[in-house]
Amino acid sequence: MILGASTFVEGVDFAFMFILGIAFFFLISITAVMIFFIYRYNKKRNPKATQVKDSTTLEITWTVIPLILVMGMFYYGYVGWIPMKKPPEEGVTITSHARMWSFSFEYENGRVSDKLYVPVDTAVIINLNAMDVLHAFYIPAFRIKEDMVPGLANNRTWFEATKTGSYSVFCAEYCGLQHSYMLSEVVVMEQDEFWEWYHDPDAMTLEVPDDADPAILGRQIISSKGCTACHSLDGSSLVGPTFAGRYGETITVITDGQEREVLYDEEYVKRSIYDPDYDITEGFRPGQMLSYEGEISEEEIEFIVAFLESLNE
Amino acid sequence: MEKNSEPTHVHRDDEGDKMGMWLFIFTELLLFGMLFLMYAVYRYRNPEAFYLGGKELDVFIGTLNTVILLISSATVAMSISAIQKGRKKQALLFLGTTLTLALVFLVNKYLEWGAKIEYGFYPGGEALLELGHGTILFFGLYYVMSGIHALHIIIGMALFIYVFQQIRKEKVHQTDYVWLENTGLYWHLVDLIWIFLFPLFYLIH
Amino acid sequence: MSQEKHHIMSYTTHLIVLGVLLILTAVSVAVTSLELGALSTLVAMLIAGVKAAIVLVWFMHLKFDNKLYTIFTVFVLVLFLLVLYVTFFDYSYR
Amino acid sequence: MSETTSSKHVSFLQYKGKYKGILGWILSTDHKRVGLLYLYTMLVFFSLAAILGLLMKLQLIAPGYTIMGPQTYNAMFTVHGIIMIFIIVVPGLPAVFGNFFLPIMIGAKDVAFPRLNLASWWIYVIGILVVLTSQFVGGWPDTGWTFYAPYSFQTPANVLPALFGAFILGFSSILTGINFVVTVHRMRAPGMSWFKMPLFPWTLYATAWVQILATPVIGITLLLTVMERVLGVGVFDPALGGDPILYQHLFWIYSHPAVYIMILPGMGAISEILPVFSQKRIYGYKAIVLSSLAIAFVGYFVWGHHMFTSGMSGRALYAFSFLTFIVAIPSAIKVFNWVSTMYKGSLNLQTPFYWATSFIFVFMIGGLTGLVLGSLATNVHVHDTHFVVAHFHFIVFGGTGFSFMAALHYWFPKMFGRMYDANWANTGWAVFFSGFLTLYLPMFYLGIQGMPRRYYDYLPEFHGGNIISSLGAILMIAGAMIIIVNLVRSSRHGQKTSDKNPWGGRTLEWETDTPPTLENWDEIPNVTEEPYEYK
Numbered sequence A: 001m002i003l004g005a006s007t008f009v010e011g012v013d014f015a016f017m018f019i020l021g022i023a024f025f026f027l028i029s030i031t032a033v034m035i036f037f038i039y040r041y042n043k044k045r046n047p048k049a050t051q052v053k054d055s056t057t058l059e060i061t062w063t064v065i066p067l068i069l070v071m072g073m074f075y076y077g078y079v080g081w082i083p084m085k086k087p088p089e090e091g092v093t094i095t096s097h098a099r100m101w102s103f104s105f106e107y108e109n110g111r112v113s114d115k116l117y118v119p120v121d122t123a124v125i126i127n128l129n130a131m132d133v134l135h136a137f138y139i140p141a142f143r144i145k146e147d148m149v150p151g152l153a154n155n156r157t158w159f160e161a162t163k164t165g166s167y168s169v170f171c172a173e174y175c176g177l178q179h180s181y182m183l184s185e186v187v188v189m190e191q192d193e194f195w196e197w198y199h200d201p202d203a204m205t206l207e208v209p210d211d212a213d214p215a216i217l218g219r220q221i222i223s224s225k226g227c228t229a230c231h232s233l234d235g236s237s238l239v240g241p242t243f244a245g246r247y248g249e250t251i252t253v254i255t256d257g258q259e260r261e262v263l264y265d266e267e268y269v270k271r272s273i274y275d276p277d278y279d280i281t282e283g284f285r286p287g288q289m290l291s292y293e294g295e296i297s298e299e300e301i302e303f304i305v306a307f308l309e310s311l312n313e
Numbered sequence B: 001m002e003k004n005s006e007p008t009h010v011h012r013d014d015e016g017d018k019m020g021m022w023l024f025i026f027t028e029l030l031l032f033g034m035l036f037l038m039y040a041v042y043r044y045r046n047p048e049a050f051y052l053g054g055k056e057l058d059v060f061i062g063t064l065n066t067v068i069l070l071i072s073s074a075t076v077a078m079s080i081s082a083i084q085k086g087r088k089k090q091a092l093l094f095l096g097t098t099l100t101l102a103l104v105f106l107v108n109k110y111l112e113w114g115a116k117i118e119y120g121f122y123p124g125g126e127a128l129l130e131l132g133h134g135t136i137l138f139f140g141l142y143y144v145m146s147g148i149h150a151l152h153i154i155i156g157m158a159l160f161i162y163v164f165q166q167i168r169k170e171k172v173h174q175t176d177y178v179w180l181e182n183t184g185l186y187w188h189l190v191d192l193i194w195i196f197l198f199p200l201f202y203l204i205h
Numbered sequence C: 001m002s003q004e005k006h007h008i009m010s011y012t013t014h015l016i017v018l019g020v021l022l023i024l025t026a027v028s029v030a031v032t033s034l035e036l037g038a039l040s041t042l043v044a045m046l047i048a049g050v051k052a053a054i055v056l057v058w059f060m061h062l063k064f065d066n067k068l069y070t071i072f073t074v075f076v077l078v079l080f081l082l083v084l085y086v087t088f089f090d091y092s093y094r
Numbered sequence D: 001m002s003e004t005t006s007s008k009h010v011s012f013l014q015y016k017g018k019y020k021g022i023l024g025w026i027l028s029t030d031h032k033r034v035g036l037l038y039l040y041t042m043l044v045f046f047s048l049a050a051i052l053g054l055l056m057k058l059q060l061i062a063p064g065y066t067i068m069g070p071q072t073y074n075a076m077f078t079v080h081g082i083i084m085i086f087i088i089v090v091p092g093l094p095a096v097f098g099n100f101f102l103p104i105m106i107g108a109k110d111v112a113f114p115r116l117n118l119a120s121w122w123i124y125v126i127g128i129l130v131v132l133t134s135q136f137v138g139g140w141p142d143t144g145w146t147f148y149a150p151y152s153f154q155t156p157a158n159v160l161p162a163l164f165g166a167f168i169l170g171f172s173s174i175l176t177g178i179n180f181v182v183t184v185h186r187m188r189a190p191g192m193s194w195f196k197m198p199l200f201p202w203t204l205y206a207t208a209w210v211q212i213l214a215t216p217v218i219g220i221t222l223l224l225t226v227m228e229r230v231l232g233v234g235v236f237d238p239a240l241g242g243d244p245i246l247y248q249h250l251f252w253i254y255s256h257p258a259v260y261i262m263i264l265p266g267m268g269a270i271s272e273i274l275p276v277f278s279q280k281r282i283y284g285y286k287a288i289v290l291s292s293l294a295i296a297f298v299g300y301f302v303w304g305h306h307m308f309t310s311g312m313s314g315r316a317l318y319a320f321s322f323l324t325f326i327v328a329i330p331s332a333i334k335v336f337n338w339v340s341t342m343y344k345g346s347l348n349l350q351t352p353f354y355w356a357t358s359f360i361f362v363f364m365i366g367g368l369t370g371l372v373l374g375s376l377a378t379n380v381h382v383h384d385t386h387f388v389v390a391h392f393h394f395i396v397f398g399g400t401g402f403s404f405m406a407a408l409h410y411w412f413p414k415m416f417g418r419m420y421d422a423n424w425a426n427t428g429w430a431v432f433f434s435g436f437l438t439l440y441l442p443m444f445y446l447g448i449q450g451m452p453r454r455y456y457d458y459l460p461e462f463h464g465g466n467i468i469s470s471l472g473a474i475l476m477i478a479g480a481m482i483i484i485v486n487l488v489r490s491s492r493h494g495q496k497t498s499d500k501n502p503w504g505g506r507t508l509e510w511e512t513d514t515p516p517t518l519e520n521w522d523e524i525p526n527v528t529e530e531p532y533e534y535k
């Protein structure tokens, strides 16, 4: 089996072994019998067929034995799975937000990150929140997967990691264009290390060194928030319009069904981020981009603007 | 090759034709069945809204339409009896009645829908979107289900017109009336669906 | 293919059946207007079931036709009800 | 029965009716011509979808952009899936071999409703055209063949034609089903009681019921999705209170039974071929009949196994898992009976036999991995990964596809009155079979490793498996080319034969002329023996 690092691994892998073991047994033995028949009874060796009578006993035997075996499979499948449905009372609770096409993780103290940081040997309960369409939260190393369904109450999953290290998180439910890039990582840390990270006061505010170039910061925000999934930097249209060469231009948008011209300035960028469906850029569809209000601060928007401006140079 | 002609024997099997119609009716039953399933699920999840939604509908029109459909069902069935007895005139009369009743049903439906649409009570309509999720679902299902039902009424009417012509031309007569019989079966199906739609939307609130 | 003998239903039978259906309709309108909550749903559905059965048996001739059609119809209804039942494994326990 | 002397002993291929040339085909109500119309149509679209499959595999040969961008890739697996499922394997064997052989095998002159039969082909073609129009107006859909809500009404791509086309294709399928049920009930030859009916008609009968009772479900679901997209009714849209999971229920209430629509006729064809090439009675005739009916029936209640991670209630999960295991048993019974049929036979090692035995092999792999998917703990890990992709290619392609090829090589001489080149046919089979295993086996491994499906790009750790798999696709296409070229060439220039019974079969189709005449029989046969009565 592949690398495993949660408390579920044992049960799941046992079910795998059990089912695959029986499967291999039947596959190999039935194939061997077939090959033997082809060798032994082929026309050259056995020119005359012998008719054989049906046997009810035999039919019953090969109904009942597989039936017992599959009940075993059902049982081990059930036993390996039932703990996944029973999250413990105590544990770290984290909310995972999914949107096309990125995950973000929100901790109880308000901290938000794009990778999932968790302590080892502690139950972690993940509330799943899909903001637009279906996604699925999948960590192969933990053997968990749960669809993220917009509007579904009690949509959650949980795990308890057993090994430190970092493991892939995939979006496993098809969600459109960049589905295959909707990945993240889960970082399992020693417990004290995790709590230190968790309470780190500096992490909450954006740290801006005086000499930092705002355009570079903007660029970082754009990639960490997943904007580039929809907006290219090279002039090509993806799901949304490109960022390149647009800043300062006059562009055509549709507002309330009415076509109009607007200037692509700071004001416009801000509105596009906080209320994207207000102006719909000509040639694109409403409802694709969701508002980032509460996720991107006004200060951050300034950096984004600086970056967009720098694309004109 | 030698000269060939069309196949000369014509296969006729009334019982087979009827069986075909029944099978088709089963597909229709399942089609509506799934709509009923959705109704059940959404009613289960939004009991309040469905309760209130039902109150918005006019029991009088609903009952009237039920009565109309039941009578029309009886008249089709009677026109079959008439044909079997060889009474062409009566058969036509019964069929004509059915057709008229079907039309009245549609007119009622039109008035009913028209009144609602005027108030913005249609899928995507302003007035509807302001109400809660459950109500949107109730009216969504209402329009979809009674709309698809109305579509079946229209198809039924087209079939009736066709059969009416066939009877007049004596193509459908005492010893060959599967067309009428099958159209009748189809019409009863339409009735059957309505028998359930009516209490689900108009009555239980 | 033989043309089997057909049962012909008389006009009176039709009218009686229609009468019963209309009465049942009236009953269900009356009962549901009493606002009995869950009970009225039950009654309304029961009456609808009876009406449907009447339509099937008399108007659609199940009573007189080959038994095969009755078997088919029952089978289809059972199948549908089972599907409905299995669906509610999800919704009742969510 | 009236007289047909004038068309006596003119094969249906040569027969000239009211219309000449191509019109004589596309307007012919002869069940055999309709069957061939389906065959040719499928051949065209199968090739198209297979090429899409190959292109996808080429894209996946290395991480990152190799030959296409993500939008193209997503559109490709969608169209590949829609064509393969709705246009190829669902109509599949019933529409081609069922149309051609069902009436002959039960001793009838045609199906019950010949004109309806032709109409279903026309509806089928219209459905295909509607699906394909999306290519020209607004670009291919990108939802996957499952059209899951709410993405299917949010995507900017043009999914309406695909939804609508699939809806139309459903009609065609229903009409075929109705036709077959009535045919089997009403038109069996005198003396052919239910348990003297060969197994292929039996499976067609079971399949036809599923077509009749399951297809309307997808019909209404697709229609509702259309309405949702156009009018915003709100029945599936969570933003309006709808439940996207209900969409999945409805979709799979059809689509799981549909997988049995795909496999049952294939199993029937295999049950015809094995006794003939073993010169033995089929082992456990009744068990096979009953298991077909059981599969058709129980298959209705397991749809939820596609939704184990969808957010359903826990109780629904284990109910569905339990039922899934129950439905696997009848398939197991069939496998055991097939293998037993070979016991003490006199095995005639010809192309159809190779296809049939390799069918059993790949079907076992597909089915046994189905068990991995049916169990809860393991499903959660491999759901929506390449493991599932491997499972269904093994069982849909390996099951339906291989049985299709088996049936084609088995009935080919009867259908065309010509024989194919056996050496080329065997070579094609060997290349194809090895390509098949190389292509799909690594996908199981990728799935267990955790590579999700519908991924345009993947992490480097999945590279190894993908390289092997992509090379397999190339090998397999080579095999497919050999097979198709051989068959197409042979259907026009192959060795002529009028041998009524080249393989020594015992069912009725081997008693008519080769190729059959217009109405199959001068005189309807009278059946006295059990099927497969080898002495």
Ligand code: HEA
Residues within 6 Å of the ligand: A022, A026, A027, A030, A066, A069, A070, D146, D259, D260, D262, D263, D305, D306, D307, D308, D324, D325, D327, D328, D329, D331, D332, D333, D335, D363, D364, D365, D366, D367, D368, D370, D371, D373, D374, D375, D379, D382, D383, D384, D388, D391, D392, D395, D396, D399, D400
């Ligand atoms: C021809 C079509 C076909 C057939 C016949 C089957 C047959 C089976 N399928 Fe498959 N399936 C598909 C087509 C098919 N499937 C498709 C297309 C999908 C994916 C859809 C999508 O998401 O796009 C899918 C997906 C799918 C899933 C969902 C996976 C997921 O998305 O998470 C599951 C889960 O239970 C499953 C299970 C099974 C089982 C248990 C059988 C059983 O019926 C198999 C029975 C056969 C055997 C068991 C083998 C023979 C028996 C023996 C060798 C004897 C020994 C046996 C025992 C000991 C029992 N299938």
Ligand code: HEA
Residues within 6 Å of the ligand: D039, D042, D043, D046, D049, D050, D051, D052, D053, D054, D056, D057, D060, D077, D078, D080, D081, D082, D084, D085, D088, D089, D143, D144, D145, D146, D389, D393, D396, D397, D401, D404, D405, D453, D454, D455, D456, D473, D476, D477, D479, D480, D481, D483, D484
């Ligand atoms: C019958 C069903 C069928 C068949 C035959 C195939 C054939 C192939 N499939 Fe397909 N596949 C699906 C059904 C099928 N597929 C479905 C349903 C999906 C899911 C879509 C979704 O996710 O929505 C899928 C998805 C799918 C994916 C997954 C995409 C993803 O999730 O990222 C891939 C990846 O490579 C793939 C590859 C291939 C390849 C390389 C072939 C072939 O190219 C292999 C080569 C085959 C041949 C060259 C044909 C040989 C045939 C003959 C010789 C017979 C002639 C036949 C007739 C006359 C009928 N398929």
Ligand code: CUA
Residues within 6 Å of the ligand: A098, A099, A100, A101, A134, A135, A136, A171, A172, A173, A174, A175, A176, A179, A180, A182
């Ligand atoms: Cu999100 Cu796939």
Ligand SMILES: [Cu+2]
Residues within 6 Å of the ligand: D255, D256, D259, D302, D303, D305, D306
């Ligand atoms: Cu399934």
